[in-house]
Structures are given as structure tokens and as C-alpha cells.
Amino acid sequence: MPELLWSVGGFVVAISVLVAFHEFGHYWVARRCGVKVLRFSIGFGKPIWMRRDAQGVEWAIAAIPLGGYVKMLDEREGDVPESERHLAFNNASVWRRIAIVAAGPLFNFVLAAALYWMVMVLGVQGIRPLIAAPAAGSVAAQMGLVGGEEILTVGDESVATWSDLRSRLIDQALGRQSLPLQWRDADRQTRRGILDLSAVRLDPQFLFEDIGLEPYSPDIPARLDQVLAGEAAAQAGFEPGDELLKFNDTEIHNWQQWAQWVREHPGEVVPVEIRRAGRVQTLQVILGRHEQDGRVIGRFGASVANPPELWQDLRAVSRLGGLEAIPQAVIQTWRMSSMTLRMLGRMLTGDVSVRNVSGPLQIAQVAGYSAQVGLVSFLSFMAIVSVSLGVLNLLPVPVLDGGHLLFYGIEAIKGSPLSQQTQQAGLRLGLTLLAALMGLAFYNDIVSLLG
Known part of the structure; x- marks a missing residue:
């Protein structure tokens, strides 16, 4: 129940703020263009x-918090008194209508830049971009990386945390076949190499796996912290505090070793030697099966005690001063906007899976998680969603702001508006595309929940 409350609360707060800012853009520019506004509604x-x-x-809050709207005086939607015809949206010049419609997405980008500025000034905590030993034959291994290196730059951009590395690599990999990297090895020597991306999948779900870059983590003792009810570990009799010693006569050196083996052996029966209260005993466990990214992996059903001191030397904070953060916030907004657009393009070409399209349920889950983590995490989440709203609303699809801009752009070029028949056909097409996108998003939500 607390998780549900966090998800619902975080989702409502985030969407309400983002929609309010988007609609305020329409409202503010409409008023300055001499168009009368009748209602401003959230929901x-x-x-x-x-x-x-x-x-x-009329300022209103409605019952369904999944959007909002600004209703303007318009002769196409009702009778307008002769004395107010000059205040109607449909009678405004085409350039004023373009400005009013474009203001919503533009305000989303402005809000995203403001949120990124706050995040950069407050500081983002993360882990240093140290890498684990890459899989044999991977792109990283062919470059000569062996594990323990700290990535310093991706292309010509420096990275301070693993989160920076991930976002920079995804961004730059979308448009390149190769990518320069700079790193510091275990001997503190700075080295450079070229990351060959020609044979890797660009989908973010698989990009790092194909390249062979995974975050380094210190050896975590294989001592159980929590055992999940109904899972394989609980059914086999494991308890919190158990220390895992061996499986199949193979010594367990750390939790990562055991977790990796479990993932690769779903459904297997395995004897595990443990130490409990000073006594050594053996338990038989039937590993669970769990589908992830289209393949079945093993599941043990317990979490490990993770001593915080193990991570002390890996922590990093990325923070900028107020003035320094202003251009960087704008650059980050532009980068995320460009990356969102290119990701959509890659979905159309099949390079990126449509499973990356998230619906309200997954967005709510992320909203709740980010809100629990802290203010900076929640602000970052809101910035990303604000950018997504801005980009999606500018797509030239009728019904969306971008579709209206397309119509008005054609009107500005040809000197007269498109016929009502053409506009209605475009709106029907837009509604069909929007319904298909929403259906895909809900399908992905349901698959994610069932998974």
C-alpha cells in the first residue's frame, strides 16, 4: 500500500505540474495575442x-488528472457576440495562432531547463564510472579494457558518474558507428581508444550488454538480509542472516558470483551449504523462473546485506555553481530533446524496441520510486517527462500541437486555411494514431506488471 500511495501521489504531482506549465504557456501567449481565454483546466x-x-x-481542477486544456473563445465551437469576434482564436492571424500553439511545448522545454538547473545546483549523487571486467569477446574487451578502469570522457564530453556515462553513451551511440573513449587504468595512466558500435544493438536495454560495459561493484558478502515470502529461498528454508558457503561443491566467494549463476540456471535443483548461528548445514533449493527481456532467468528470491562502507570510495557527486549551471541546463534540455526524437526515429526503423514506450502505469511507478529516493531524483524525473511532453506535442500529428502547427504552417505558405474536410480527415487520422500509441503504452504497462 505505501508503494501504491507513493506511485499515485508522485504521478499526480508530476503530471499536474507539467501539464499546468504546458497549458500556462498556451494561456499566457493567448492573452498577449489578444485572444480571450474562457477556461484553464488541470485534468x-x-x-x-x-x-x-x-x-x-474559469480556473478549474477536474476529476481525471491525465492532462489539461485551455479553452479559448472560438467561433467554431459556439456563438460569439459581434463585439467579441476580434477576440476569437479563429480570427487571430495565422502567426498569432502559431505562437499560441507553440507556446505549450516551448514552456515544457523552459520548465525542463529550470528543473535541470535545480538538479545541477543541488548536486547529483552517484557512483564513479568504474567498469567491471567486460565479457570475453565484447567490444570493451577487444579495446583492451580488463575491469577497474574509470571512464573519463565519452566523445568530447567528460563524465563524473555512471549515470553521466550511461546518458552520454546512449545519446552519442544513436548517431555514430564508432565513439572515442578516454579512461584511467589501475596504474593511474590515462588511455584512449575507439569504441566500435557497428555491430551492437542501439536499444538501451541491450546497448551496454553488447558493448560489455557494466558498473564495477565491490565483492559483496553472500549473507542474506531478507527472504521473500513464497519465493524459492523461503520454500527451501533459508532465513535472514544465513551465510552462503558453497553450491554444488563450488565455493561462493561473493554474492555477485552466486547471483550470476542463479540467473543462468532457472528451474534447477541445487544444494547450497550455509552457515547459520555458527552451524554449517545444507539446504536444497529449486530455483524459480522469471521472464526478463524475452528470456527466462533464474530467481532465488532473497536480498543480500549490503554494507554501505563497501561503496564509500565509489561515491561521486556532480554539482555546478548557479551561473555555471545555466548554460549546462539548456544544453542538457537540448540533448534530451534530440535523444528523444532520435529514439523515436530508431523505433520506426526497428533499431530500438517499441517496448521502450511507457504508459501511465510505468510512469507512475517511476514517479513513486524517484519521489522516495529524494528531491533531486524526483526533479530529474520531472525534467525528463517535461522534455518528452514537449517533443511529443511537437510531432506533426493532427490532434497534437504539432499537428495544428502543421496546418497553420501550410496556411501561412498558401495564404488560406486547409478545407474543413481536409482538417477533419487529418484529425481522424491523428486520433487513430494517438489511440494506437496509447494502446501500445498500456500493453507495455501490462506486460511489465505481469512480468
């Missing part, structure tokens, strides 16, 4: 709260 459906200001604008 759809029946209003649960509403007030009217001195200018006659």
Missing part, C-alpha cells in the same frame, strides 16, 4: 474545484 471531466477571476477566466 479532464467534471470539475471538483473552480473559480472565476476578474477577467472572466
Whole structure:
């Protein structure tokens, strides 16, 4: 129940703020272009709260918090008094209509830059970009990386944390066949190499696996912290505090070794030697089966005690001063916008799976998780979603802001608006595409939950 409350609460807060800022862009520019605004609503459906200001604008909060809208005076939606015809949206010049429609996505980008600025000033905590030993034959191994190196730059951009490394690599890999890397080895020597991306999958789910770059982690003692009810470990009789010693007469040196073996052996029966309260005993466990990314992996069903002192030397903080963060926040907003657009393009070409399209359920889960982690994590999440809203709304799909901009752009070029028949056909097409996208997003949500 607490997880559900965090998810619902985080989702409602994030979406309400992002939608309010988007719609305020439409509202603010409309007022300055001389168009009368009738209602500003957060959410759809029946209003649960509403007030009217001195200018006659109705400010409302509706029951369904999945969007919002700004209703303007428009002769296409009802009768307009002769004295107010000059205030109607449809009678505004095409350039003013373009400005009003474009303002929503533009305000999303402005909000994202402001959120990124706050994140950079507050500081992002993470782990240093140290890498584990790459798999034999991987791209990283062919470069000569052996594990323990710290990545310093990707392309011409420096990285301070593993999160930086991940985002920079995904961003730059989308448009390149090779990528320069610079790293510091165990002898503190700085070295350079070229990362060959020609044979790797660009989907973020598989990119790092194909390259062979995984975060380094210190050896974690194989001592259980929690045993999940109903899972394989609980059914076999394991208890919190058990120290895992051997499996199949193979000595367990650390938790990572055991976890990797479990993943590769779903459904197997294995004897595990443990130490409990000073006594050594053996338990038989039937490993569970779990589907992940289209393949079945083994599942033990217990978490490990993870001493925080093991990670002390791996922690890093990326923080900028207030002035220094301003251009970097703008650059980050541009980078994320470009990456979002290129990811969509790669989905169309099949290079990136459509499983990366998330619906409201997955977004709510991430919202709740980020809110629990802390303010900086939640602000980062909101910045990413704000960028996504801005980019998606600018796509030239009728119904979205980008579709309206397409219509108005054609009108500006040809000197007259498209016929009502053409616009209605475009709107029907837009609704069909939007419904298909929402269906895909909900399907991915359900598959994720069932998985």
C-alpha cells in the first residue's frame, strides 16, 4: 500500500505540474495575442474545484488528472457576440495562432531547463564510472579494457558518474558507428581508444550488454538480509542472516558470483551449504523462473546485506555553481530533446524496441520510486517527462500541437486555411494514431506488471 500511495501521489504531482506549465504557456501567449481565454483546466471531466477571476477566466481542477486544456473563445465551437469576434482564436492571424500553439511545448522545454538547473545546483549523487571486467569477446574487451578502469570522457564530453556515462553513451551511440573513449587504468595512466558500435544493438536495454560495459561493484558478502515470502529461498528454508558457503561443491566467494549463476540456471535443483548461528548445514533449493527481456532467468528470491562502507570510495557527486549551471541546463534540455526524437526515429526503423514506450502505469511507478529516493531524483524525473511532453506535442500529428502547427504552417505558405474536410480527415487520422500509441503504452504497462 505505501508503494501504491507513493506511485499515485508522485504521478499526480508530476503530471499536474507539467501539464499546468504546458497549458500556462498556451494561456499566457493567448492573452498577449489578444485572444480571450474562457477556461484553464488541470485534468479532464467534471470539475471538483473552480473559480472565476476578474477577467472572466474559469480556473478549474477536474476529476481525471491525465492532462489539461485551455479553452479559448472560438467561433467554431459556439456563438460569439459581434463585439467579441476580434477576440476569437479563429480570427487571430495565422502567426498569432502559431505562437499560441507553440507556446505549450516551448514552456515544457523552459520548465525542463529550470528543473535541470535545480538538479545541477543541488548536486547529483552517484557512483564513479568504474567498469567491471567486460565479457570475453565484447567490444570493451577487444579495446583492451580488463575491469577497474574509470571512464573519463565519452566523445568530447567528460563524465563524473555512471549515470553521466550511461546518458552520454546512449545519446552519442544513436548517431555514430564508432565513439572515442578516454579512461584511467589501475596504474593511474590515462588511455584512449575507439569504441566500435557497428555491430551492437542501439536499444538501451541491450546497448551496454553488447558493448560489455557494466558498473564495477565491490565483492559483496553472500549473507542474506531478507527472504521473500513464497519465493524459492523461503520454500527451501533459508532465513535472514544465513551465510552462503558453497553450491554444488563450488565455493561462493561473493554474492555477485552466486547471483550470476542463479540467473543462468532457472528451474534447477541445487544444494547450497550455509552457515547459520555458527552451524554449517545444507539446504536444497529449486530455483524459480522469471521472464526478463524475452528470456527466462533464474530467481532465488532473497536480498543480500549490503554494507554501505563497501561503496564509500565509489561515491561521486556532480554539482555546478548557479551561473555555471545555466548554460549546462539548456544544453542538457537540448540533448534530451534530440535523444528523444532520435529514439523515436530508431523505433520506426526497428533499431530500438517499441517496448521502450511507457504508459501511465510505468510512469507512475517511476514517479513513486524517484519521489522516495529524494528531491533531486524526483526533479530529474520531472525534467525528463517535461522534455518528452514537449517533443511529443511537437510531432506533426493532427490532434497534437504539432499537428495544428502543421496546418497553420501550410496556411501561412498558401495564404488560406486547409478545407474543413481536409482538417477533419487529418484529425481522424491523428486520433487513430494517438489511440494506437496509447494502446501500445498500456500493453507495455501490462506486460511489465505481469512480468
